[in-house]
Amino acid sequence: MRALLLFHQLPRSPHLPPASRGAATRALASFAAPPLGSRARGRPPPARAMASQQQFPPQQQGSQPGKEHAMDPRPEAIIQNYKSAEKLKGKVALVTGGDSGIGRAVCLCFALEGATVAFTYVKGHEDRDAEETLQALRGIRSRxxxxxxxxxxxxxxxxxxxxxxxxxxxxxxxxxxxxLVNNAAEQYERPSLADVTEADLDRVFRTNIFSYFLVTKHAVRHMGEGASIINTSSVNAYKGNKTLLDYTATKGAIVAFTRALALQLAEKGIRVNGVAPGPVWTPLIPASFGKEKVGQFGSEVPMKRAGQPAEVAPSYVFLASEQDSSYMSGQFLHVNGGVIVNG
Structure with missing residues (x-):
């Protein structure tokens, strides 16, 4: 899900092993939401409840980056019966932190819309999640x-x-x-400002905002009129979070970066927008919080539940699509379970 600061040099082998079409198909199917109750054949699945009570089994991974394959339940990366419309056909997309969580869901949605997708992951820690995502992308690509x-x-x-x-x-x-989707992130609970060290700041800011600046700096050279940059912020940038001080500060920086960059790149015809998710069930959660907090995760928002990556990813499709959002730049979409924020 993220680009954790582990290796100063980029490894030279970029590709994971190839997968069979059957494995790719199985991988994609495993990312979709299961049928919601019994229903007649051919009838669309019911909408999610506005305020369904939801609890996750207490769990904690204890280290970052988190691993999606170890989560219970597994996050949903694709809405069942997702209807694609070739909105990104012929496009090339780069998604940072695309192996799991929101990044994985964005990769799969982009691929279903016809895009060619590349994503980054942390070697030695996220290999299995990355391989699953790559298998699913290959299965989509074959179609x-x-x-x-x-x-x-x-x-x-x-x-x-x-x-x-x-x-x-x-x-x-x-x-x-x-x-370009800048999505890499990490977070750590720190109960007091006194708990935040200079090394902590360096680590979190490098992953969460330095990478956005630096990847974008080099990607813009390969982007032309009609291209789109989408940055992942957080609801915490708008409402604050008292135990995620450094993480929240980086997410606020992402909002400011997005607005300023949108102004700078407007004359080149490149749109810059962002998504500010609320509580979403991703590997970052069991890797960041204790078991009790994980069990109640998402219950604080008006909808009384956490979102799934599958519910967030279509916002990135909207912002990437020239057909849908050609008159939007410097803006954020708030997929946050009903939290009212001031823009």
């Missing part, structure tokens, strides 16, 4: 005719690694990137 997807291992906290990722992806796909 859409997009080019082969790429999974690129990277520590995006340093400029040289960001440059190498961008150059590798652009070089593989004809020298261009049409959609």
């Amino acid at each position: 859409t005719g997009a080019r082969d997807p790429m999974a690129v291992p990277a520590d995006l906290g340093y400029e040289e690694n960001c440059r190498r990722v961008v150059e590798e992806v652009a070089g593989a796909y004809g020298g261009r990137i049409d959609v």
